[in-house]
Amino acid sequence: MKKIAVIGFGVVGGGVVSLTDENAAMIREASGDDVYVKYILDLRDFPDSPYADRVIHDVNIIINDPEIDLVVETMGGVNPALAFSSAALKAGKHVVTSNKELVAKHGEELMRLADENGVAYLYEASVGGGIPLIRSIRTSLASDTVTAVRGILNGTTNYILTRMRDGGISFEEALAEAQQLGYAEKDPSADIHGFDAQRKIMILTAVATGVIVNEADVYTETMSKLTTADIDAAKRLGGAVRLIGSFVREGDGVSVSVCPRIVDGKNPLAHVDDVYNAVSAVTSLTGDVMYYGRGAGRYPTAGAVISDVTAALSGAYKTESNRTWKKAPAGFVRPFAESKNRMYIRVSDASVQEVMDAARLLFGDVTEVPGTPAGVAEFVTPILAEEAAAKAIAALPGTVESVLRLL
Amino acid sequence: MKKIAVIGFGVVGGGVVSLTDENAAMIREASGDDVYVKYILDLRDFPDSPYADRVIHDVNIIINDPEIDLVVETMGGVNPALAFSSAALKAGKHVVTSNKELVAKHGEELMRLADENGVAYLYEASVGGGIPLIRSIRTSLASDTVTAVRGILNGTTNYILTRMRDGGISFEEALAEAQQLGYAEKDPSADIHGFDAQRKIMILTAVATGVIVNEADVYTETMSKLTTADIDAAKRLGGAVRLIGSFVREGDGVSVSVCPRIVDGKNPLAHVDDVYNAVSAVTSLTGDVMYYGRGAGRYPTAGAVISDVTAALSGAYKTESNRTWKKAPAGFVRPFAESKNRMYIRVSDASVQEVMDAARLLFGDVTEVPGTPAGVAEFVTPILAEEAAAKAIAALPGTVESVLRLL
Numbered sequence: 001m002k003k004i005a006v007i008g009f010g011v012v013g014g015g016v017v018s019l020t021d022e023n024a025a026m027i028r029e030a031s032g033d034d035v036y037v038k039y040i041l042d043l044r045d046f047p048d049s050p051y052a053d054r055v056i057h058d059v060n061i062i063i064n065d066p067e068i069d070l071v072v073e074t075m076g077g078v079n080p081a082l083a084f085s086s087a088a089l090k091a092g093k094h095v096v097t098s099n100k101e102l103v104a105k106h107g108e109e110l111m112r113l114a115d116e117n118g119v120a121y122l123y124e125a126s127v128g129g130g131i132p133l134i135r136s137i138r139t140s141l142a143s144d145t146v147t148a149v150r151g152i153l154n155g156t157t158n159y160i161l162t163r164m165r166d167g168g169i170s171f172e173e174a175l176a177e178a179q180q181l182g183y184a185e186k187d188p189s190a191d192i193h194g195f196d197a198q199r200k201i202m203i204l205t206a207v208a209t210g211v212i213v214n215e216a217d218v219y220t221e222t223m224s225k226l227t228t229a230d231i232d233a234a235k236r237l238g239g240a241v242r243l244i245g246s247f248v249r250e251g252d253g254v255s256v257s258v259c260p261r262i263v264d265g266k267n268p269l270a271h272v273d274d275v276y277n278a279v280s281a282v283t284s285l286t287g288d289v290m291y292y293g294r295g296a297g298r299y300p301t302a303g304a305v306i307s308d309v310t311a312a313l314s315g316a317y318k319t320e321s322n323r324t325w326k327k328a329p330a331g332f333v334r335p336f337a338e339s340k341n342r343m344y345i346r347v348s349d350a351s352v353q354e355v356m357d358a359a360r361l362l363f364g365d366v367t368e369v370p371g372t373p374a375g376v377a378e379f380v381t382p383i384l385a386e387e388a389a390a391k392a393i394a395a396l397p398g399t400v401e402s403v404l405r406l407l
Numbered sequence: 408m409k410k411i412a413v414i415g416f417g418v419v420g421g422g423v424v425s426l427t428d429e430n431a432a433m434i435r436e437a438s439g440d441d442v443y444v445k446y447i448l449d450l451r452d453f454p455d456s457p458y459a460d461r462v463i464h465d466v467n468i469i470i471n472d473p474e475i476d477l478v479v480e481t482m483g484g485v486n487p488a489l490a491f492s493s494a495a496l497k498a499g500k501h502v503v504t505s506n507k508e509l510v511a512k513h514g515e516e517l518m519r520l521a522d523e524n525g526v527a528y529l530y531e532a533s534v535g536g537g538i539p540l541i542r543s544i545r546t547s548l549a550s551d552t553v554t555a556v557r558g559i560l561n562g563t564t565n566y567i568l569t570r571m572r573d574g575g576i577s578f579e580e581a582l583a584e585a586q587q588l589g590y591a592e593k594d595p596s597a598d599i600h601g602f603d604a605q606r607k608i609m610i611l612t613a614v615a616t617g618v619i620v621n622e623a624d625v626y627t628e629t630m631s632k633l634t635t636a637d638i639d640a641a642k643r644l645g646g647a648v649r650l651i652g653s654f655v656r657e658g659d660g661v662s663v664s665v666c667p668r669i670v671d672g673k674n675p676l677a678h679v680d681d682v683y684n685a686v687s688a689v690t691s692l693t694g695d696v697m698y699y700g701r702g703a704g705r706y707p708t709a710g711a712v713i714s715d716v717t718a719a720l721s722g723a724y725k726t727e728s729n730r731t732w733k734k735a736p737a738g739f740v741r742p743f744a745e746s747k748n749r750m751y752i753r754v755s756d757a758s759v760q761e762v763m764d765a766a767r768l769l770f771g772d773v774t775e776v777p778g779t780p781a782g783v784a785e786f787v788t789p790i791l792a793e794e795a796a797a798k799a800i801a802a803l804p805g806t807v808e809s810v811l812r813l814l
Contacts, residue, residue, distance in 0.1 A: 019692065026552070030728060130693025135546060136539050139723065144710050145433070268699060271678040278697075285426065285710030286537025290685075290699035292675060303551050303692030311726070316546065319723035321437060 002031065002313050005039040005062040007084055008075035009046060009055065012098050012125070015302030016072055016309075017051055023306065030310035038068060041084075063087045070094040070312055072305055073102075082106050089113040089121060094312040098125035098301055104199035108212045108325045115324050120317040122308035127153065127200045128277050130300025131293040132307065137207050137281060138320040144283040146208035150246040150407065151279030152272050153200040153258075155295040156184045156191040157223055157243045161260075162273045164231045165240060171226055183275055193222040194243065194258040201245035204279070205256055208247070210322040211332060213256055219336035221259035230260075230402050233344060233378060236371045238265040242272070244407055253332045255339050261407040262344055268292075269407070337387040342406040344369070344380050350398025352377040362392040380406065409438065409720050412446040412469040414491055415482035416453060416462065419505050419532070422709030423479055423716075424458055430713070437717035445475060448491075470494045477501040477719055479712055480509075489513050496520045496528060501719035505532035505708055511606035515619045515732045522731050527724040529715035534560065534607045535684050537707025538700040539714065544614050544688060545727040551690040553615035557653040557814065558686030559679050560607040560665075562702045563591045563598040564630050564650045568667075569680045571638045572647060578633055590682055600629040601650065601665040608652035611686070612663055615654070617729040618739060620663055626743035628666035637667075637809050640751060640785060643778045645672040649679070651814055660739045662746045668814040669751055675699075676814070744794040749813040751776070751787050757805025759784040769799040787813065 004020075006013045017037050020027065027035050039062050040046075040055045049055070059080075062068055071088040073095055075081045081102050085095050089110065097103060102110075103123045114121035124134045128151075137146060152158050156178055163174040175192070178184035190196045198220045206212040223243045234241045242263045247256045263270040268290055272278040277295030282288045294300045311317045347355045355377035359366045369378040377398070381389065393400055411427075413420045424444050427434065434442050446469050447453075447462045456462070466487075469475055478495040480502055482488045488509050492502050496517065504510060509517075510530045521528035531541045535558075544553060559565050563585055570581040582599070585591035597603045605627045613619040630650045641648045651668045654661050670677040675697055679685040684702025689695045701707045718724045754762045762784035766773045776785040784805070788796065800807055 023551075023692075030726070032726075130690075131696055132543050132546075132693075136543050139539075139542060139546060139714075139718070144430075144714075266680070268675060268678055271675055273673070280699075283537075283710070285430075285713075286539075286707040287701045287704070289538055290697070292687075292697035292699065294694045297694070300693040303690070306692075307546075307551075311546070314726045316723065316726035319437070319439075319718070319721045 001034040001036055002069045003036050003038040003067045004070040004072060004309065005041065005068050006037055006072045006074065007041045007059070007062070008073065009040050009042040009044070010074065011298045012301045012305065013040070013072065013074035015298040016074060016305050019299070019302050019306055027306060027310060031313035033313065035309065035313065038065070059084050059087070063091050068093055070096065070309060072309065073097040073099055074305065075099065076101065078102055078105060085110055086113060089117050089119060092117050092119055094119045094122070096122045096305055096308040096312060098305055100126040100196070100199045100203060104202045104215070107203070107206065108327055111324045120312040122312055122317060123203065124308045125301045125304035127203050128279060128291070128293070129295040129297060130303050131277060131279070131291050131295065132304070133279055133291050134207050135307065135311070135320070136291065138322060144285045146281050146283050148246065148248040148282040149201070149204045149208060149279060150244055150269070151204070152242050152269060152277050153197040153245045153279070153295070154191055154243060155275035155277055156188065158272065158277070159183050159275045161223070161231070161241055161243065164226070164228060165235065168228060170228060171224060192224045194220040197243060197245040197258045201247055201256060201258060205247040205254060206325045207322060209249070209254065210325055211328050212325045213254065213328045213333050217256065217328070217333035219257040219259065223260040226260055227402070229346065230404060233346065233369055234262045236369055237262060237344070237380070239263050240265070240270045241404065242269055244269070250334050253334050255334045255336070257336060257339065259405060261405045263407045267407065338385055340383050340385050341389070342381055342383050343389055344378070344402070344404045344406060345393065345400065346402040347377045347396055347398045348375060348401050350377070354397050358395070358397055362395055376401065408441040408443055409476045410443050410445040410474045411477040411479060411716065412448065412475050413444055413479045413481065414448045414466070414469070415480065416447050416449040416451070417481060418705050419708045419712065420447070420479070420481035422705040423481060423712050426706070426709050426713055434713060434717060438720035440720065442716065442720065466491050466494070470498050475500055477503065477716060479716065480504040480506055481712065482506065483508065485509055485512060492517055493520060496524050496526060499524050499526055501526045501529070503529045503712055503715040503719060505712055507533035507603070507606045507610060511609045511622070514610070514613065515734055518731045527719040529719055529724060530610065531715045532708045532711035534610050535686060535698070535700070536702040536704060537710050538684060538686070538698045538702065539711070540686055540698050541614050542714065542718070542727070543698065545729060551692045553688050553690050555653065555655040555689040556608070556611050556615060556686060557651055557676065558611070559649050559676060559684050560604040560652045560686070560702070561598055561650060562682035562684055563595065565679065565684070566590050566682045568630070568638070568648055568650065571633070571635060572642065575635060577635060578631060599631045601627040604650060604652040604665045608654055608663060608665060612654040612661060613732045614729060615688070616656070616661065617732055618735050619732045620661070620735045620740050624663065624735070624740035626664040626666065630667040633667055634809070636753065637811060640753065640776055641669045643776055644669060644751070644787070646670050647672070647677045648811065649676055651676070657741050660741050662741045662743070664743060664746065666812060668812045670814045674814065745792055747790050747792050748796070749788055749790050750796055751785070751809070751811045751813060752800065752803070752807065753809040754784045754803055754805045755782060755808050757784070761804050765802070765804055769802055783808065
């Protein structure tokens with residue numbers, strides 16, 4: 001029998017403990033042995049839980065117990081999760097985590113520590129909840145090259161965007177609705193300003209390339225400034241606005257960003273609604289593969305943790321690629337100013353004729369948007385570098401109400 | 408160095424040989440050793456190929472060569488692929504295949520043979536081309552239960568359906584176009600009558616349940632009778648017609664079928680166009696996960712073969728679930744007559760009023776279809792068992808032009 005400990009008895013940690021009981025037979029088959037949760041570490045007590053007698057408050061009981069083979073870390077945040085995870089790895093215990101912030105910020109050192117101690121540091125649950133995304137990239141695509149990943153990585157913002165479109169409501173109204181339904185937190189900053197998606201695209205970039213980039217190098221744009229006029233324009237262009245995290249290989253480096261984009265209706269990402277997540281991976285051999293599913297939730301996320309527990313205990317993780325990451329060398333992330341996009345631009349406070357004439361002069365072959373409302377000018381630019389586009393936008397007459405990149 | 412042989416030097420086999428050269432470094436990393444194609448077995452000679460000197464015509468050279476660790480079978484068809492694969496497994500060589508017919512019909516005995524000889528029989532390339540579907544189900548979902556799989560498993564018919572909708576053309580015209588483009592074969596029977604999708608859903612059912620069902624137990628309906636009126640009705644219902652292969656767990660057994668269905672626009676399968684494939688897997692923990700990508704083609708399929716080659720040579724396959732299959736016990740597949748669906752029905756040669764009155768009497772709470780053309784009656788039934796629906800349909804006045812199940 002393999003004994004494990006769960007650190008953090010919240011939504012995900014609680015799910016892991018109950019799944020370990022309920023799916024005992026399947027877990028035994030997949031990991032090659034019975035798996036038993038010996039300790040649950042939390043600051044709180046849970047007198048009414050059937051697992052009350054396993055709850056402890058001192059992490060050293062776990063670290064110093066040679067019976068513990070694996071630690072599940074579902075605390076979230078950097079401190080004290082980093083110290084606890086490091087100590088567990090140094091003690092020769094596998095660590096499985098759902099903590100995307102820790103993986104994005106300290107995954108590189110934790111994986112190195114795992115490797116040095118002959119154990120695994122696994123993080124399937126940190127991106128895409130129950131979508132078996134990371135393992136797919138690390139196993140099935142092991143003999144292929146992932147050249148780009150583009151995805152809807154945050155369910156809260158996707159719910160807001162879906163409601164803005166279907167309900168014709170403002171960002172603020174949709175956010176309030178998401179908060180009422182428990183899809184958005186009281187402080188929704190990490191979701192709406194793109195930081196959650198930023199951590200996830202950092203992790204996916206590292207899974208695909210073996211290189212973890214710095215947070216500061218990932219261009220990240222909030223989606224909180226989107227208006228119903230933007231959503232409507234996307235609809236008239238035959239697509240939908242989505243918050244897209246993306247990485248694209250460029251030469252020896254990568255271009256990485258998180259920003260709202262107008263996704264064309266022919267792209268399946270445009271049809272991913274509500275709290276669903278979806279990730280499209282482009283590879284050199286298989287073309288594009290898309291994964292779609294619930295990106296969060298107690299059981300999807302706990303299920304992803306369990307799949308890592310079995311991969312660690314069975315030794316299956318040893319054949320996965322990019323078991324350790326490197327820190328990004330200087331220049332690995334291309335400056336966002338050089339990245340190229342088509343852009344949707346809306347201008348008011350000037351005659352439509354004047355704006356369109358200026359647009360043609362500044363941007364070249366612009367495309368008109370069907371059904372533009374009276375009083376504003378709207379157009380889509382050809383593919384342009386960010387820097388050049390910014391200069392041209394500054395030179396437009398009237399008030400630039402909105403600039404949105406296309407995908 | 409690991410030496411392998413490729414049996415069948417066609418589109419996929421040729422892709423495997425060239426990828427093995429071109430991706431040597433990645434394959435070495437994933438499989439733990441260099442991989443070299445020592446023999447290529449084919450009836451033909453290829454004097455102009457850079458691999459001409461490796462082409463042989465006698466399979467026994469491969470079987471009797473102790474240096475050969477693995478055989479890639481990309482011949483297709485049952486004979487002589489079955490005999491060659493059996494002989495290779497008995498000689499202690501791994502076998503990797505892209506041959507869905509062989510896997511569906513004889514996978515059970517070949518996997519047993521592999522297990523008895525301590526080697527792998529792997530078939531990722533047999534379903535969904537480059538989509539890493541089978542390995543995802545067998546590894547990431549190992550500790551979960553797959554309760555249903557529904558998918559677009561055939562690219563040719565999906566192309567035809569996309570063109571019928573977008574071009575407003577008939578089935579025959581769309582088929583002719585697909586043949587001109589090389590998407591459909593001269594004899595398209597296996598695609599359009601659903602046999603190709605049937606084999607694939609048999610394989611996916613076995614991957615998920617460990618039980619391989621009989622061909623004869625899979626209800627399979629041709630899509631060649633679909634008309635532009637059907638496609639148009641699906642559009643008016645807010646969806647699209649797709650050829651859907653599906654399996655659903657029911658009690659101790661499964662319900663398995665292949666038939667054209669009207670897929671609701673909220674289901675991402677409705678937006679899978681052209682030659683793309685997509686498979687939605689419902690699991691008890693993670694909810695629904697969808698995989699989407701190119702279901703065929705030289706490099707996607709060869710890439711899937713290579714992923715199996717590395718899984719076999721590295722030993723990674725040992726931790727995958729359902730390594731052997733069981734034959735379906737009697738009663739495992741539920742009779743299709745008992746399966747329940749909502750149905751779209753179109754009737755002509757009778758007054759609309761008369762048809763709708765009869766429909767309400769026979770089917771209960773039917774739903775009208777928006778925008779029905781003059782002269783026909785159209786409605787959608789509540790959920791009904793096939794047997795009861797057939798009786799009610801027979802009792803309708805007029806001519807029943809079309810019956811299509813909804814998904």
